Amino acid sequence: MPSLPDSLARIRDDFLELEQQDRLLLLLEFANDLPELPDRFRDHPDLLERVEECQAPVFIFVEVDDDDTVQMFATAPREAPTTRGFASILVQGLSGLSASEVLAVPDDFPQTIGLSAAVSPLRLRGMTGLLGRAKRQVTAKQAA
């Protein structure tokens, strides 16, 4: 049974504590808190992977450093706050974990944080795509 890291469990619990309408506002806070890309990516957009599962143009990059710690970066336009929110949840929840912890995150995490009714299952698929691509990048970089 894959276990949910504390960082993601906290995010999930924060959402589940709220009423539906307030869950949207928390998602908006995440959207507003998505960190800017470091300069090295802004100058090299080719390093970023486009997440096709999302309706808005969102790009991610995942690093695994020498001590096996994962850092995730993402960028999405201001006019796509839902997608920015999804990316921000994963950037905040996955960064700092070990590679094996990231790979053990349950694939259905997006469906467990109480957003299905507020956002719709169809839109949540975008977050599932983001998580899947982040994990794939971790796997690829571990092998490298």
Next chain:
Amino acid sequence: MTIEADPSPTLAGFAHPERLVTTEWLASKLGTPGLVVVESDEDVLLYETGHIPGAVKIDWHTDLNDPVERDYIDGAAFAGLLGSRGISRDSTVVIYGDKNNWWAAYALWVFTLFGHADVRLLDGGRAKWEAEGREYTTERTEAVRVDYPVVERDDSGIRAFKDDVLAHLGKPLIDVRSPEEFSGERTTAPAYPEEGALRAGHIPTAANVPWGKAAAEDGTFRPVAELDALYRDGAGLSPDDEVIAYCRIGERSSHTWFVLTHLLGFENVRNYDGSWTEWGSAVRVPIATGSEPGKLPARR
């Protein structure tokens, strides 16, 4: 208590100019009793980032679609929804949204299924309001609940089902998806996620006029002469034709339905909301591939 139409000369050329309002007009009318402004977007959070003061939000997915069946909500749910947003049966409703009013037009089409009489689009949508630096607020609008009557949805006039399309073959069809979806290279719009259609291509004989061509750079609708060039000269349609428009799930084609019906004055246009996600997965329906409309298939 209907509010008079926007007399702006930029709208005067359209067949039904009362179905559009300009940003100037709306800015001057905000707060008028009987007017309700509705935002309807692709992105479910965009309203929360800032919206026109007093506007309420209606989401195509979480509000207008039935949560279980692939259908729109029924009369009771529609009455509950509109009442909760402070909309009465005689309210003037102005809808605006992102992406050239893509989802706003979809909401307008659903309002029309329920026969809401006075529903208009803000020409240019969110993008134009924003580009003009007009006021936005993040304050949640607390609508006062009103009574909206339970009116059963009437699908007969402007909605087409798969069997209607089969019976319609030979009359004008308009496919408003991207050229890549039309030809069969892909089943979803470029840059959009794959969403379940088993086969790719288009309904034979359909003309391809991507929906977005009806919008100018600033998001407003193109003037009548340019729309005529697209739909009459380009796609060979004439106003007395019976036309069915479709896309992938019926949202882009409701935008085209709006253009043909309200801007060009066609009287017999239906939107096939099952669209490609139904047709492209249905058993034994004819499909054409390539960039040409293709031949009328023999009846089976």
